Amino acid sequence: MTHNHGDGPSHDHDHDHDHDHTGGMSHLGEMDARVRALESLLVEKGYVQSESIDQLIEIYETQIGPKNGAHVVAKSWTDPEFADWLHRDANAAIHSLGYTSRQGEHMQAVFNSDDTHHLVVCTLCSCYPWSVLGLPPTWYKSPPFRSKAVIDPRGVLSDFGLNLPETTSVEVHDSTAETRYLVIPQRPEKTENWSVEQLAALVTRNAMIGTATVDGPL
């Protein structure tokens, strides 16, 4: 297993960041802190439980759907020039489709092939590129998922029902504040004449973080 610690190309800091890197310390967005304030007080006073809030978010997160990211993936399947651009400069390629990240992160696209399957783990939930992928799954933030993904990525994938051939190696990427990853899954078979919209509808969030592949038509 190759463990890529997200040392992507360096980028300038002129663009709009809503986090900073002051002394390597964390920073919460204005609204993040405000919501946390209300929730933590309500929890302490016993009016609500964090777990039950998370559970409800989980019901909605799959509904929200990573439509932006799915469009990027489908476009890369149908347009080799775009795929090449996405490979070289994911930020610019994604931006060209009208998706701007409010998080100001450096995005890197990693392409699955028969030889290599990419899996993204996150060491911090705020590193998740939600502007491209929609809301993160709640299990994604859990310490067991993260540690197991690093130690035994094949085991994690098989927990998700994804059993890769022995000949496919698994590359694990740590999402960081500097670099966040978008997995470009392989285009499924029997979709030769499909439109970008039809293809995008096949792409799930889990496929774009590498815990699933994209199924074609039966």
Add this chain to the structure above:
Amino acid sequence: MSKSELQPDLTSLPDIVLDDGEPVFDAPWEAQAFAMTVRLFENGLFTWNEWASSLSAEIHGGIEREYYRHWLCALEKLVAEKQIMSLSDIDSRERAWHDAAARTPHGEPIEL
């Protein structure tokens, strides 16, 4: 537990954007604010009508804001009205979270 049992009548809320009956969020904190409201309602802290009128008052209060910013302001005011906490309690806790973030190395969970 099916979704319909969990879900109060979203269509009764002013100006809410729904996609196929589901709320649409632009950021994780919006989903968090939404889920918190639904749980408080389920726990009997307020009725759905109370919530709808609180949100409506906020939206029509003459300040231009993004939808879920209105939502959170309305929730804070309703919680204050119920004398659960004051807005200044929330202000000081908000500062505490920022302070906690500032002393937490990047990549570690932020705790108060």
